[in-house]
Amino acid sequence: MSEPITMDGTGWQDSWDRQQQTYMPDREHRFTTMLDVVEAVTATDHPAILDLAGGTGSISLRALQRLPRATTTLVDVDPVLLAIARASLDERTDIVTADLRHEAWTAALPRRDYDAVLTATALHWINGDRLRELYREVHGVIRPGGVFINADHMSDPGLPNFSQRVEDWERERREAEYASDPALSWEGWWQRLAGDPALAPLIEQRRHVFNSWHADDFTPTHDWHLEALRAAGFGEVGLIWRGLSDAAVVAVR
Numbered sequence: 001m002s003e004p005i006t007m008d009g010t011g012w013q014d015s016w017d018r019q020q021q022t023y024m025p026d027r028e029h030r031f032t033t034m035l036d037v038v039e040a041v042t043a044t045d046h047p048a049i050l051d052l053a054g055g056t057g058s059i060s061l062r063a064l065q066r067l068p069r070a071t072t073t074l075v076d077v078d079p080v081l082l083a084i085a086r087a088s089l090d091e092r093t094d095i096v097t098a099d100l101r102h103e104a105w106t107a108a109l110p111r112r113d114y115d116a117v118l119t120a121t122a123l124h125w126i127n128g129d130r131l132r133e134l135y136r137e138v139h140g141v142i143r144p145g146g147v148f149i150n151a152d153h154m155s156d157p158g159l160p161n162f163s164q165r166v167e168d169w170e171r172e173r174r175e176a177e178y179a180s181d182p183a184l185s186w187e188g189w190w191q192r193l194a195g196d197p198a199l200a201p202l203i204e205q206r207r208h209v210f211n212s213w214h215a216d217d218f219t220p221t222h223d224w225h226l227e228a229l230r231a232a233g234f235g236e237v238g239l240i241w242r243g244l245s246d247a248a249v250v251a252v253r
Contacts, residue, residue, distance in 0.1 A: 007198035009087025015189065016056045016084065020121075022177050022184040026243040030120060030151045031062050033241040037250060038063070038116045041147055045069050047115035050141065051093075053100060053122035057085035060093050063118075073110060075100070079205040080193065101130065101213075106137055113143040120151040121246075127216040128224075135232035135251075142253045148234070150225065151241065151248035157221040166244045222247045 021027050038047055046069035051060045054074035063070055071092050076082055077099040086095055098105035100123075106112075117138050123131060138148050155163035174185075182188035194200050222239055226249055229237040234251035241248035 007083065007087050007196065009084055012084045012193070012196075012199070013056055013061070013088045015183070015192070016081075017058065019184050019186065019189045020058070022174060023186070024121065024243075024246065026246070027120075030241055030243065030246065030248055031059065033248060034059070034118050034120070034149050034151060035063060035066050037147060037149060037240060038118070039067065041145075041252070042115040044115065046071070048111065048113070049073070050075065050109070050114040050117040052117055052119035052138070054085065054119075055081040055122070057089050057093065059118050059120060060085070060089055064089075064092055073114070075105065075109070077209055079202045079209065080199055083199060083202055099209075100126065100134060103133065103137060106141055109141060112141045113146075114141055115143060115146050117142055117146070117148045119149070120248075122152070123150055124152050124217055124219050127218055128220070131218065132228050132231065135228050135234075139233045139251075139253060144253055146253050148229070148251045148253070149240070149248055151246065153219040153245060154222040154225060154247040154249070155219070155245055156242070156247070157223050163245060170245060222249055225249045 038049065045067060047067065049060070049063050049070055049072045051057065051072050051074040054060060054076050055078065057074055060072040060074050063072055073094045073096060074085055074089070075096045075098050077097060082095060082097060089095070094110050096108045098108040123134070126134060142148060178185040178188065183192045194203060226237045229249065229251040234253055236252040238250055239247055240250045
């Protein structure tokens with residue numbers, strides 16, 4: 001009888017972090033800010049957090065390290081990233097396979113009264129019309145007084161020329177790092193993953209999930225997000241963090 005194939009969840013989690021950190025050097029700073037907000041406004045040491053489009057569980061892992069009594073629900077549709085999340089997280093996290101491209105995703109949630117909904121560098125794959133609907137759906141799963149934070153690619157509307165220069169500089173810096181280690185790039189990371197016997201079979205499932213879907217790279221300025229959040233019914237909205245070409249918006253129900 002052959003030995004069961006096991007996966008190095010910690011190793012892949014670290015590899016994912018390195019790849020993402022190369023793309024976003026200020027990644028940890030945005031996570032810290034997001035969790036500062038959760039700790040400041042939820043008034044509990046055991047908040048219920050929805051990790052939206054959570055991938056490998058980057059937000060959940062950091063939230064549970066900082067707030068050990070918290071619970072998280074991680075929602076994603078990518079079978080590869082979810083496999084890494086399952087190998088990395090413990091019983092404090094419910095892992096839910098659901099597709100944010102369709103409104104039925106909320107039916108898969110174990111609760112509808114989250115203290116906080118957090119997402120980072122994920123929702124730009126959804127087009128503007130659908131993202132407006134998603135914001136309304138998120139509003140419906142947060143308790144009164146709870147918060148939603150979206151950290152993503154959002155330029156400053158007052159700095160169009162500056163923002164373009166920053167994006168060009170960031171791209172050149174990344175390309176130099178990719179040249180030194182191809183596994184730090186998005187494409188290189190997936191090529192490396194294809195060599196893992198525990199994860200490689202899930203790549204075909206991933207192709208099926210995203211078959212014929214053209215992902216939008218929808219990156220409006222932060223004021224678009226603020227307007228869409230107001231329209232979704234949130235009482236207070238604003239900007240809580242800014243990097244160079246990225247920002248985080250917060251909305252309070």
